[in-house]
Amino acid sequence: MQILKLIKLLVIKNMKEEKFLTFLSVIGIALGVGLFVGVKVASDQAISSFESSIKGLSPYENYEIYDIGGIDxxxxxxxxxxxxxxxxxxxxxxxxxxxxxxxxxxxxxxxxxxxxxxxxxxxxxxxxxxxxxxxxxxxxxxxxxxxxxxxxxxxxxxxxxxxxxxxxxxxxxxxxxxxxxxxxxxxxxxxxxxxxxxxxxTRIDLHTDDETADKIQNKLPSHLKIQKKEDIFRNQKSLIASFRYNLQFISLVAILVGIFLLYNTIFISVVKRRTEIGILRGIGADRKTVIILFTVQGIFLGISGSLLGILFGQLTAYFSVVAVEKTISTMYSTISISDYIITGRDVIMALLLGLIISLIASTIPAYEASKIRPNESIREGSFEYKFRKYKKIFSLAGIVFIISGIIISYLDYIYTPFEFPVLAYLGILFIIAGFTFISPLYLSLLLSLIKRPSEKIFRAIGRITLADMQGNIYRFSVALMSVAISSSLIIALFTLIFSFRNSLRGWINQYITADVYIKPASCKSNYCFYPISEEVIDIVRNFPEVTGVDKFRALYIELNGRKVIAGFADIKVKRKYSAKRYFEREYDAILKEMEGEEKVAGISDYLSIKYGLKKGDFIELDTPEGRQSFRINDVSSSYSTTSGFVYIDRKWLKKFWGLDDATQFSVYVKEGVNIDAFIQKLKERLSPYYAVEIWNNQGLRDKIMDIFNKSFAITYAIEFISIIVSLIGVINTLLALVFERKREISIIRYLGGKWQQIQQTLILSAAVVGITGILLGMLLGPLMSIIFMHVVNKISFGWKINFSLPYFYLSIVTVILFLTTLFAGFLPSKVARKIDPKRFISFE
Known part of the structure; x- marks a missing residue:
């Protein structure tokens, strides 16, 4: 009962008095939790859509017979x-x-x-x-x-x-x-x-046992396979697992910013309640009681933020579902997600996440509050004095964490012990922790470097501000890390996106070389698996403007027990006509080899990484004519799929798969033909009878880039939320400074200091936090982007991305982040203006 009264007096009362601070903290946590939950709901619903499609109408059917090519x-x-x-x-x-x-x-x-x-x-x-x-x-x-x-x-x-x-x-x-x-x-x-x-x-669903399934398999031709539905689902689930985990990890980094925010809030409460804590300790309250009080406050804020985060997560889930559905339908397989309602399991997860955040964030402030002695209750800044003696230990721990994070990520790059980049994720978290530990020393050194220039430019204001920051180095380090994590996440993701975009443009230049592209309008994925009518191809081929038609057939094939996409193109046509847009001797030699009579195939980097395959190796492919061996003559990136891709000439499609149809096709026209006028003629001829999409070369290029941009829509939202949370973190830190410096502010006012000078001090503090945080983010961001690009991307998608920095975009975002941080200095100055100098001067 005693502890409940203390919670009411010290915790509940404080939260009521500081409604704005409480509101900021709850909002910060809600944004992080809501984003994480929304992304999780979207990816869960995508998996559910796969599962429902595989189960079919009856949950009782446990086996499925299907063609390994993915055709009827x-x-x-x-x-x-x-x-x-x-x-x-x-x-x-x-x-x-x-x-x-x-x-x-x-x-x-x-x-x-x-x-x-x-x-x-x-x-x-x-x-x-x-x-x-x-x-x-x-x-x-x-x-x-x-x-x-x-x-x-x-x-x-x-x-x-x-x-x-x-x-x-x-x-x-x-x-x-x-x-x-x-x-x-x-x-x-x-x-x-x-x-x-x-x-x-398309398939035969069955309810049977393993023994009967074996009997059925013996009766089936080689191109048909009977498999447990749960195994099919597991394979489909693994296709989007990397996409799902990468999104969730990035949103988790945004939650880390929220932890710093909540840490600041609890610290402010400790600062404000220092006198009451001293009195409690003086009348016999033990340290355990004080720890419980401030831990409870953290839990209240964490759970409140989680509850609001659930509502925000529901809103995020709607937009996440739209983005995830489009991305998965384009990159993997057509799905339809109609449900985006948060489940009871998601609610429990959000509450647990809030609880974990609050416990992590409140541990240090609660422990420090418990160490306040009665005689310290009127001594401001005693926390900083205690922290200073640990500066070297923290810095050494930071270096150890950073080096460990790099080593762990490198081990994941070399050995890839797991299906997903678990070690790389862990390495990034270690590196962030290392930068956090090293930030006090980093800030202290930078403050020493800018001391003289700031005193020359800002005179007394600069001297007072920097001296105050040196005296509260750990407090400002927390705000600095909020900005640093946000800026590093923005830098890392922008660099990844920019590098990916440039690499994708290079891929487009090499492979998108025809004048016109045609596919069924019902097909919304990169690859279509239902054949287009042969009449459509004949009609197009007979136009006088046409000089060549490259029929393309997509099939699923099994490689090492895993479904991958095989693309069968007319290499002879492609090699003959594609050189007018792209020619490279090495690539031409690869196509020439495919055009010959030897069974050769190109594979994507994903398959090379997954199975250790390289040029000159042989792959065994199951076909209706039995298992066939193809020599690998090319290994290249395939940005159109993440499940692996095999590229083969069409003559082998007819010989081993017994097919000569096409699921989409490209058209080469004669020199001097007006492409847009030709496409209009095609539409007039085909539209009354067929539903097809027709693109010119530039139109298809633009569509690919548009799909790329939409795929990263969630990433941009994460970056925006990170900036908002870091803004709240800086406001919190400066408010803590105002609350702790009420007496000093009152004395300055009493001695004739102006409100404008106090405001300038706070804004300059925000500016220094912004600049130093962004600079630290510029060290952390590229390091994270290298791990994202060369480890996470390699393991998850098997794409090769050439590293390049988007200097123009990064400079714009950096300026926006700095201005946002600078803006954070205005609000605490408003609070400082409300301080009554007479009250504190009377106390002195």
Whole structure:
């Protein structure tokens, strides 16, 4: 009961009195926690979308038969499978895109009776049963989808499917939790007839045991595989795991800034309550009681910030979902994320995160408060005196942490012991901790260097300000690190993005060389897997302006048990016509070799890093004609995918996979042809019958760069929030200084000092914190960016990025950050103006 009264008197009362400080702290924590939670919700929902797609309609099916190429296969195999396992469920599936609502949909063709049974709906009780079989374009949609887009029975929706527009009639709306919101169901016979997929299946779902699965595998042709759904899901999940963890780590760095902020807030409370703490200690309160009091305050602020962060996280989740959906659909596989609601698990995680932040941030201030003796209760600055004797120890610890962080990151670069760059993340945290420990010595040395120039420029104001900062070196070091972490994160991410953009431009110059690019309008990913109509290719080829057509076919293949994308292009056409935009002897020699009769293939850096492959090695690829060996003649970056890429000439597609179709194609035109006029002619000829996207060379380049920029939208938000949190941190530090220096400020006023002079002192303090923090960030930022680029990026995505600094952009952002920090000096000066000099002079 005694401790509860003390909490009420010292903690609750203090928080009520300092509403603004409390508000700042809660907001700072809320921004960090909300950002982390929002990113987590978006990535979790992406994984959930993958899982729902793999599970299909029934959670009871535990196996799946599919073509290893990711294409539809001959349905006759279903008869053999059903003889062995009756609990089998044939599925046809495709993606559609509805331009009017800008939404991707999953269209399933199913045996209706079985499908309805899995959805717990009795067929005889459904009024639309007869209509469902009669309407060739009839679909069932989910209740949630209907409510979201105000759709009702008998409405017509017109999605782009494959390379055409297909009107679909809504026969009824089903209310079930078994389906994703964007799922449409058709009868499998109608699907085959309407979409011209006669005799094909996309997969066969089964509920069976391991022994029966082995029997089925023995009956399947070599290009079909039976696999547990949980294994398929695990592989799909691993595709976006790196993308997910990188985002969460960057948002975690923003939370570190919030820890410094909360540390300052608790320290301010200790400073303000120094007299009360001394009295408590004088009347017999032990250190444990004092530690509990200020730890409780930290917990109150941490939990309050987390609760507000949950609301902010819900808002962040919405925008994060949009960005994550576009990025994953482009880079990996088309997904649709319709749910962005924070779950109970996310709420618990946010509260735990707030609790951890508060405990970390309040430990040192609470411990220092417990060491206050009664005779110290009227002595200001006693904390600084105690810290000074540890300066060398802190600095030495900082150097050890920095060196350890670099070594750990280097070990991850050389040996890569984990699937993800765990050691690199840990190394970055070690380096940040090292810079934190070394910051007091760094600030002290810089203050000594700028002492004379500042005294010459600012005279007495400069002398007083720098002397005050030297006397409170650890207090200002905390504010400095808030700015340093924010600026280093901005520098690191801007450098990464700028370097990536330049590397991507080089890749575009090498590979985007055709005049016109055409693909199905329904395909929103970098690679399409459903073939474009051969009629479209023939129509385009017969235009008099055309001199060459490069048909491209994307397939999934299995390499070392992992799905990777294989791209089959007409190398002869590419080599003949691409030289007018890009020519390099080494690259031309690679294409010439691919054009020959030897089985050769190019691979992406990701596969080279993942499996230790290099030029001259051989890779074994499973094909319908058996396992084939290809010699690697090229290793290069592939920025269009992160799952690995194999590049092969089309002649091997026909020979070993039995395919001669294309999923997209590029066109080379004759010299002097007006490209835009030619594209207009193509659209006029194709648009009435086919739904295709047509891009000129520059248009495709611009689209790729636009996708790139949108992929980093979340990163820009993280940078902005980091700046806001660091601003709050500087305000907190200067407020602490004002509270601790009330008597000195009063004496200066009593001796004739002006408010403007006090304001100038605080603004100059903010300026020094800003400059020194940014300078330290300029040391930390490039170090972080090198680790991000050469370790995290290498392990996560397998891309080679050439390091380059964006001097212009960094200078602009640095100026903005400095001005923001400078602005932080004005608010504490307003608080200082409210101090009553008479009260403190009377006390003296």
């Amino acid at each position: 296969f001959d349905e006759t195999i279903y008869k053999d499978v059903r003889i062995i396992e009756e609990e089998s469920f044939p599925v046809l599936k495709t993606f559609g895109y509805i331009p009017e609502i800008k939404e991707t949909i999953d269209i399933y063709g199913l045996y209706s009776v079985k499908a309805l049974r899995y959805l717990n709906i009795a067929p005889e009780k459904i009024p639309y049963r007869e209509e469902f079989y009669k309407e060739i374009n009839g679909v069932l949609i989910t209740r949630k989808f209907a409510d979201t887009y105000s759709l009702k029975k008998n409405d017509i929706i017109t999605p782009l499917v494959y390379d055409r527009q297909y009107p679909l009639k809504i026969l009824d709306i089903i209310d079930t939790e078994s389906l994703n919101e964007n799922t449409l169901i058709m009868d499998i016979g109608d699907f085959q007839e309407y979409f011209k997929r006669y005799g094909y299946l």
